[in-house]
Amino acid sequence: MQARVDIVAGVCGHVTTAHAVGGIRHDVTFSIETDCENIRRLAEALQAGQPLDAQPESSPRSENTVLRAAREVFCCPDCVVPPSLLKVMRVAAELAPPADIAVAIAVEEPAMATA
Numbered sequence: 001m002q003a004r005v006d007i008v009a010g011v012c013g014h015v016t017t018a019h020a021v022g023g024i025r026h027d028v029t030f031s032i033e034t035d036c037e038n039i040r041r042l043a044e045a046l047q048a049g050q051p052l053d054a055q056p057e058s059s060p061r062s063e064n065t066v067l068r069a070a071r072e073v074f075c076c077p078d079c080v081v082p083p084s085l086l087k088v089m090r091v092a093a094e095l096a097p098p099a100d101i102a103v104a105i106a107v108e109e110p111a112m113a114t115a
Contacts, residue, residue: 054093
């Protein structure tokens with residue numbers, strides 16, 4: 001299966017589009033386009049190790065290649081791109097159905113104390 005994720009990372013304003021293509025078993029290859037230098041380095045690191053086997057990469061019991069590579073190329077720790085790559089990888093490997101994800105952050109005013 002082929003899947004695509006379009007990511008607008010947030011405050012930094014960087015945009016990333018990733019295509020994931022499932023292959024034999026749960027093997028997945030990525031094609032990543034971005035205007036972020038850190039994600040560009042992440043894409044190069046992932047390219048060198050492709051294909052990725054999505055089954056063990058999805059296990060909560062093991063460190064996965066995507067998050068490890070993100071740390072190694074100094075992606076911001078709160079960057080939404082690496083986990084989004086994991087989501088699209090699972091879809092391409094047919095381990096999860098396609099579904100949008102959303103994060104909305106708002107500043108809230110503190111409640112006024114009443115006397």
